[in-house]
Amino acid sequence: MGKWTRRGVLSAGVLGGTGLVIGIAVRPGNPTETAGHLVAGEGENLLHIYLKIDSENRVTAILPHSEMGQGAQTALTQMLAEEMDADWDLMRFEEAPASAEYANMALGRGYLFKGVDFPDVVVPTVDGLMLNIADAIGMQVTGGSMSIRTTGQYFLRAAGASVREMLVKTASKAWGVPESEIRAAESMLYHDRSGRSAPYSEFAAAAAEMTPSSTPKLKKTSQFTVMGQSKPRHDVPSKVDGTAMFAMDVKRPGMVYAAVKRTPVAGGTLRRVDDSAARAMKGVIDVVKVGPSSAAGLVGSYSAGDTIAVVADSYWRAEKALAALKLEWNTEGKERVSSESIFEQFDRDITAGIDRANDVAMGDATATFDSAATVLTADYRVPYLAHTCMEPPNATAEVSADRAEIWVGCQNPLGFRQHLAASLGLDVEQVTLHNYFMGGGFGRKSNADYALQAAMIARQVGRPVQMVYSRAEDIKQDFYRPAVQSRFKAGLDADGKLVAWQNTYVDKHEPVEAPLIPYAVAAQDIGHVASPTHVPFGAWRSVDHSQHGFFTESFVDEAAHAAGRDPYEFRAEMLKDKPRLLAVLNRVAKEADWGRPMEEGRGRGISLQESFGSIVGQVVEVTVSGGKTWVDRVVAVIDAGYAVSPDGIKAQIESGIIYGLSAAMYGEITIEDGAVAQSSFADYDAIRMHDSPVIETHIINSGAEMGGAGEPGTPGVAPALANAIFDATGKRVRTLPVIKADLRNDAEASPAVAALGA
Amino acid sequence: MTTFTLNGEIRTVDTDPETPALWVIREQLDLTGTKFGCGMAQCGACTIHVNGRAQRACITPIASLEGASVTTIEGLKGADGSLHALQQAWIDHQVPQCGYCQSGQLMSAAALLADNPNPSEADIDTAMRGNVCRCGMYGRIRSAIKQVAGASFYDAMEGSQNG
Ligand code: FES
Ligand code: FES
Numbered sequence: 001m002g003k004w005t006r007r008g009v010l011s012a013g014v015l016g017g018t019g020l021v022i023g024i025a026v027r028p029g030n031p032t033e034t035a036g037h038l039v040a041g042e043g044e045n046l047l048h049i050y051l052k053i054d055s056e057n058r059v060t061a062i063l064p065h066s067e068m069g070q071g072a073q074t075a076l077t078q079m080l081a082e083e084m085d086a087d088w089d090l091m092r093f094e095e096a097p098a099s100a101e102y103a104n105m106a107l108g109r110g111y112l113f114k115g116v117d118f119p120d121v122v123v124p125t126v127d128g129l130m131l132n133i134a135d136a137i138g139m140q141v142t143g144g145s146m147s148i149r150t151t152g153q154y155f156l157r158a159a160g161a162s163v164r165e166m167l168v169k170t171a172s173k174a175w176g177v178p179e180s181e182i183r184a185a186e187s188m189l190y191h192d193r194s195g196r197s198a199p200y201s202e203f204a205a206a207a208a209e210m211t212p213s214s215t216p217k218l219k220k221t222s223q224f225t226v227m228g229q230s231k232p233r234h235d236v237p238s239k240v241d242g243t244a245m246f247a248m249d250v251k252r253p254g255m256v257y258a259a260v261k262r263t264p265v266a267g268g269t270l271r272r273v274d275d276s277a278a279r280a281m282k283g284v285i286d287v288v289k290v291g292p293s294s295a296a297g298l299v300g301s302y303s304a305g306d307t308i309a310v311v312a313d314s315y316w317r318a319e320k321a322l323a324a325l326k327l328e329w330n331t332e333g334k335e336r337v338s339s340e341s342i343f344e345q346f347d348r349d350i351t352a353g354i355d356r357a358n359d360v361a362m363g364d365a366t367a368t369f370d371s372a373a374t375v376l377t378a379d380y381r382v383p384y385l386a387h388t389c390m391e392p393p394n395a396t397a398e399v400s401a402d403r404a405e406i407w408v409g410c411q412n413p414l415g416f417r418q419h420l421a422a423s424l425g426l427d428v429e430q431v432t433l434h435n436y437f438m439g440g441g442f443g444r445k446s447n448a449d450y451a452l453q454a455a456m457i458a459r460q461v462g463r464p465v466q467m468v469y470s471r472a473e474d475i476k477q478d479f480y481r482p483a484v485q486s487r488f489k490a491g492l493d494a495d496g497k498l499v500a501w502q503n504t505y506v507d508k509h510e511p512v513e514a515p516l517i518p519y520a521v522a523a524q525d526i527g528h529v530a531s532p533t534h535v536p537f538g539a540w541r542s543v544d545h546s547q548h549g550f551f552t553e554s555f556v557d558e559a560a561h562a563a564g565r566d567p568y569e570f571r572a573e574m575l576k577d578k579p580r581l582l583a584v585l586n587r588v589a590k591e592a593d594w595g596r597p598m599e600e601g602r603g604r605g606i607s608l609q610e611s612f613g614s615i616v617g618q619v620v621e622v623t624v625s626g627g628k629t630w631v632d633r634v635v636a637v638i639d640a641g642y643a644v645s646p647d648g649i650k651a652q653i654e655s656g657i658i659y660g661l662s663a664a665m666y667g668e669i670t671i672e673d674g675a676v677a678q679s680s681f682a683d684y685d686a687i688r689m690h691d692s693p694v695i696e697t698h699i700i701n702s703g704a705e706m707g708g709a710g711e712p713g714t715p716g717v718a719p720a721l722a723n724a725i726f727d728a729t730g731k732r733v734r735t736l737p738v739i740k741a742d743l744r745n746d747a748e749a750s751p752a753v754a755a756l757g758a
Numbered sequence: 759m760t761t762f763t764l765n766g767e768i769r770t771v772d773t774d775p776e777t778p779a780l781w782v783i784r785e786q787l788d789l790t791g792t793k794f795g796c797g798m799a800q801c802g803a804c805t806i807h808v809n810g811r812a813q814r815a816c817i818t819p820i821a822s823l824e825g826a827s828v829t830t831i832e833g834l835k836g837a838d839g840s841l842h843a844l845q846q847a848w849i850d851h852q853v854p855q856c857g858y859c860q861s862g863q864l865m866s867a868a869a870l871l872a873d874n875p876n877p878s879e880a881d882i883d884t885a886m887r888g889n890v891c892r893c894g895m896y897g898r899i900r901s902a903i904k905q906v907a908g909a910s911f912y913d914a915m916e917g918s919q920n921g
Contacts, residue, residue, distance in 0.1 A: 389892060390795055437858075654894060680796060
């Protein structure tokens with residue numbers, strides 16, 4: 001755990017681009033004064049920026065994170081209720097407005113000052129500082145598996161505890177009794193000696209005048225009664241009867257519909273459009289062009305080329321007319337770029353090693369390889385991936401000369417609002433953003449391009465417009481998990497011990513530690529080279545871990561087999577000084593009954609991956625027959641420090657595994673003539689009911705600092721799958737997706753194996 | 759003009775006969791529980807019941823519904839407003855994540871059970887394979903269907919937790 005240092009502040013200044021250093025003490029004061037008008041309604045008192053109490057004694061948590069399916073809003077509310085001693089049945093939550101008051105200080109602190117332990121006295125200063133930085137860069141982000149471990153841990157628990165303190169203080173004054181004699185429970189205050197009691201709401205107005213403490217006393221884990229429970233999610237009932245509102249369910253008076261098509265070659269421009277046939281079609285209102293756009297910043301930076309849109313009185317008519325446009329696009333010299341040429345480029349650049357930058361340089365790798373008994377090498381590759389959120393990107397906009405209103409589901413409402421304002425030439429105050437449930441986000445909905453397209457179209461036609469991507473447009477206009485290549489070399493000594501590890505890969509993003517290995521290997525040389533392509537990058541569930549988890553955990557497996565060792569034991573021996581990781585590995589092996597003999601044609605593989613502060617171990621069991629792979633079972637263990645909502649974490653792990661498995665089995669975006677070739681679930685498929693495995697998830701509450709849950713399930717499934725396929729067939733899958741690998745093998749000559757596939 | 763019964767009410771719409779029912783239901787009849795996921799019968803998000811059978815509204819021309827009885831997710835509840843057994847099972851198993859696919863999942867599952875109250879694993883696979891859930895809640899969907907079908911099942915919410 002680092003100390004609060006000048007360096008921490010400086011790096012924050014650099015990252016935020018604001019040049020702020022400590023010494024400029026920016027104190028937030030009582031934020032309720034500025035935020036009250038935004039969130040408090042009739043009969044409601046805002047006691048803290050994160051919570052209000054109404055006259056019925058209902059407590060509403062105001063949460064600066066969006067709901068894209070991860071259920072974090074319920075878990076965050078649990079954290080607040082716990083510290084506040086609130087009655088769970090009286091708890092509600094709502095999403096914070098897209099306003100600077102709700103800039104995500106906690107995310108900033110967790111992200112920028114990772115591992116820095118703040119002394120209590122500087123907490124208000126740091127929060128003030130973070131508020132300014134967050135304001136500057138528009139942070140109101142849901143991503144990085146951050147909600148629980150930063151907002152919840154640093155802020156909502158403190159909010160609940162400080163409000164409880166304020167209510168006790170207020171009651172003590174009113175009743176003329178010492179604070180120490182007042183007891184709070186289930187949203188009630190009690191003075192047992194005099195038999196007095198009152199609901200929180202009775203003192204809410206008076207307590208709202210106070211400034212909440214930034215350093216209230218928090219509970220110990222052993223005192224938790226709400227945290228640690230699997231509370232049913234508040235949003236679930238609305239998601240089984242069709243009443244949950246997604247952005248696409250919004251209807252404005254006079255609203256019309258837009259179908260869009262953006263340049264097939266990323267960054268391209270529209271050369272010519274013949275819209276005469278489209279304009280003559282029934283219901284068509286206008287055909288408009290939207291120019292290129294881009295955003296910079298810590299999160300959600302992107303750039304996108306020209307778009308053509310057809311606006312009509314129904315979406316169906318708009319889509320039909322869009323297909324009738326005759327379009328010519330400039331390909332910006334990218335017309336010869338293909339997936340093949342991109343991987344050839346990666347191969348060249350890795351071989352050339354120009355300006356190779358080291359992530360890790362430890363020991364003498366060159367000498368260790370020279371003296372190693374066995375040296376193995378391998379190249380691994382993963383393709384581009386699209387997100388294919390179940391709900392395609394869409395937004396509804398009304399734009400006039402001096403204001404804009406937008407209805408959208410997004411991962412970064414404040415950032416979207418700022419980007420819209422800047423692009424429309426408006427002040428942020430002139431832009432209102434209504435955020436809705438997202439039908440999946442996975443990183444795609446942190447880029448504001450789709451909201452801006454809707455706003456630009458609405459401004460041109462002067463009416464409320466609902467813009468919806470077709471599925472083809474969603475797949476072709478994504479910001480992709482990059483295609484990546486990694487070149488490995490491993491050295492084993494005469495005892496089969498892994499002594500040297502080298503890795504050179506292309507394309508580095510976040511998190512920076514993704515390519516590292518947790519194992520005790522004396523000589524390590526991990527580095528990357530730049531090899532840029534024109535295919536746009538986007539954060540994709542677990543970001544760089546999604547490729548590096550596959551690469552490193554597969555190659556460690558190769559080393560184990562080269563050493564003639566059991567892959568589980570091989571890993572365990574190299575984790576002697578990492579008890580938390582070892583505990584997860586041991587537990588997953590035990591739960592999966594590692595070592596139990598398997599029939600011919602079946603196999604199992606293991607993986608271990610630390611990401612976003614959580615450790616996940618996975619064992620995958622497969623059947624391979626007729627060259628086809630069935631994933632039968634996945635056993636997962638997660639140590640996220642402490643599980644606020646155990647079932648919520650399990651659901652996230654199941655979700656992360658299926659998402660990672662869809663990519664590992666089927667996911668491949670290819671580039672042809674500079675453009676994305678895929679266009680539907682037919683050529684970019686996902687795991688479905690018939691090919692989804694049984695998933696068993698086990699939780700370890702180690703008490704370590706809390707980690708995330710939304711992403712850590714994803715990286716480990718591809719390597720455990722590939723390792724299981726090797727176990728079943730002796731064939732090593734080094735290039736994803738699995739569906740493209742030739743897995744026919746000798747074992748299949750056996751009738752027993754052939755029968756498995758029947 | 760097309761006239762059909764929608765969730766028990768007679769409705770008449772006037773639009774291009776080839777317009778997919780999905781857009782008529784969402785845009786003209788203001789029932790937004792039926793979702794758009796692909797428009798090509800590849801994802802199941804738009805699943806409705808036409809005369810009791812699951813059908814993809816995104817490729818169902820509105821004219822083909824003439825005289826039909828159509829049910830959407832809004833009509834899955836009982837006449838008294840009580841939840842369909844599957845809806846309750848969906849809540850019990852905390853099935854939805856983002857929830858966007860779940861109207862379609864429920865409509866496919868309800869059509870399956872109406873037709874076959876004791877489906878086998880393979881029956882469930884066949885009936886549900888047209889419904890994508892990008893949040894990956896297949897295990898929970900399967901458990902919830904089996905709960906209603908009275909079959910035993912692996913419960914994803916069980917598992918274990920310790921210190
Ligand atoms: S929207 Fe109809 S099946 Fe996808
Ligand atoms: S719950 Fe999100 S797609 Fe199924």
